Amino acid sequence: MDHLLEIKDLSVVFHIFGADVQAVRGISLQLNKGETLAIVGESGSGKSVTSKAVMGLIPNPPGEIATGEVLFEGKDLVKYSKKQMQKVRGKDISMIFQDPMTALNPTMKIGKQIMEGLIKHQSLSKHDAKNRAIELLQLVGIPNPEKRVDEYPHQFSGGMRQRVVIAIALACNPKILIADEPTTALDVTIQAQILDLMRGLQEKTGTAIILITHDLGVVANLAQRVAVMYGGKIVETGTLDEIFYNPKHPYTWGLLSSMPKLHAKTDKLLAIPGTPPDLSNPPKGCPFAPRCPHAMKVCTEHMPAYTELSATQKAACWLLDERAPKVDPPATIGVGGES
Ligand SMILES: Nc1ncnc2c1ncn2[C@@H]1O[C@H](COP(=O)(O)OP(=O)(O)OP(=O)(O)O)[C@@H](O)[C@H]1O
Numbered sequence: 189m190d191h192l193l194e195i196k197d198l199s200v201v202f203h204i205f206g207a208d209v210q211a212v213r214g215i216s217l218q219l220n221k222g223e224t225l226a227i228v229g230e231s232g233s234g235k236s237v238t239s240k241a242v243m244g245l246i247p248n249p250p251g252e253i254a255t256g257e258v259l260f261e262g263k264d265l266v267k268y269s270k271k272q273m274q275k276v277r278g279k280d281i282s283m284i285f286q287d288p289m290t291a292l293n294p295t296m297k298i299g300k301q302i303m304e305g306l307i308k309h310q311s312l313s314k315h316d317a318k319n320r321a322i323e324l325l326q327l328v329g330i331p332n333p334e335k336r337v338d339e340y341p342h343q344f345s346g347g348m349r350q351r352v353v354i355a356i357a358l359a360c361n362p363k364i365l366i367a368d369e370p371t372t373a374l375d376v377t378i379q380a381q382i383l384d385l386m387r388g389l390q391e392k393t394g395t396a397i398i399l400i401t402h403d404l405g406v407v408a409n410l411a412q413r414v415a416v417m418y419g420g421k422i423v424e425t426g427t428l429d430e431i432f433y434n435p436k437h438p439y440t441w442g443l444l445s446s447m448p449k450l451h452a453k454t455d456k457l458l459a460i461p462g463t464p465p466d467l468s469n470p471p472k473g474c475p476f477a478p479r480c481p482h483a484m485k486v487c488t489e490h491m492p493a494y495t496e497l498s499a500t501q502k503a504a505c506w507l508l509d510e511r512a513p514k515v516d517p518p519a520t521i522g523v524g525g526e527s
């Protein structure tokens with residue numbers, strides 16, 4: 189078993205108000221030991237639902253994993269009981285959410301919150317857990333940790349709280365850390381500090397990271413591989429360089445065009461016109477077709493299969509069919525169009 193985590197054909201459906209919202213539609217992904225995989229895509233594309241499925245946190249009802257497997261070290265987590273999943277979450281896979289305040293208990297000293305998992309899952313004594321909590325606070329860059337370990341969340345700034353959340357997530361030396369928009373609630377300077385921290389910690393601990401974000405600047409800073417989601421599907425995956433310098437899917441082009449830093453030729457931020465598909469009635473063809481400037485008749489009728497572009501890159505787009513007209517990526521992303 190090469191991959192630390194392998195998601196195979198995962199579909200998640202929410203049954204709400206008599207409709208079936210197909211939030212994630214048959215995605216497959218792999219995560220290797222120690223790497224950072226970014227999942228990008230605009231709001232509603234299924235990023236958080238994917239990560240919740242990995243964590244066993246899809247609320248049922250109304251949600252349900254309709255198909256697929258989530259293989260962690262070869263074992264299918266989808267088949268795990270609630271109790272087994274609790275163990276996995278305490279030990280092997282942890283998660284950082286967007287808003288550091290909701291992740292912390294406001295009435296409990298932060299030291300105690302870090303110690304909880306250590307006592308429960310690593311059977312540390314209270315004394316050892318407290319020492320480890322202080323060590324972890326130091327590791328995530330909280331000054332004066334011996335004193336701050338006895339303070340409450342409201343005594344910390346937003347950035348410091350997110351550091352505490354990261355300390356909690358790392359307390360049990362997880363093999364995988366899932367960070368769902370870990371910096372969006374923070375201001376720009378603090379964002380950069382938290383990203384630096386995560387990068388440094390990964391080098392130290394070797395934890396594999398799934399980084400969920402809609403910010404390609406964050407991706408460029410942290411990830412080695414990227415999966416681009418749209419309408420509950422992965423439309424393109426590749427290494428960071430492949431996605432940034434040789435992207436093949438028009439939606440990836442759109443995302444890159446909307447990223448200000450990559451604008452070699454213009455400083456205008458280009459939003460992708462239109463809205464994402466209604467996942468309670470997903471299109472039978474390519475989900476991006478209504479917004480795609482290159483859509484052809486076949487696009488609305490049939491879902492394109494993946495084209496393997498290299499050992500590490502693939503994309504699902506009819507333009508990659510040999511019968512399709514040759515289309516170059518837009519100049520706004522400032523990359524070459526040759527394959
Ligand atoms: N608990 C839920 N009940 C019903 N529908 C849900 C639930 N959670 C997610 N969904 C639906 O699943 C789809 C995907 O949502 P998801 O939260 O994964 O998007 P996302 O890519 O994380 O977006 P964002 O960038 O806004 O966080 C959306 O259509 C959403 O409405």
Ligand code: SF4
Nearest residue numbers: 474477480487505506
């Ligand atoms: S399959 Fe067609 S509609 Fe979809 S991204 Fe490719 S060209 Fe555009």
Ligand SMILES: [Mg+2]
Nearest residue numbers: 235236237368
């Ligand atoms: Mg989300």
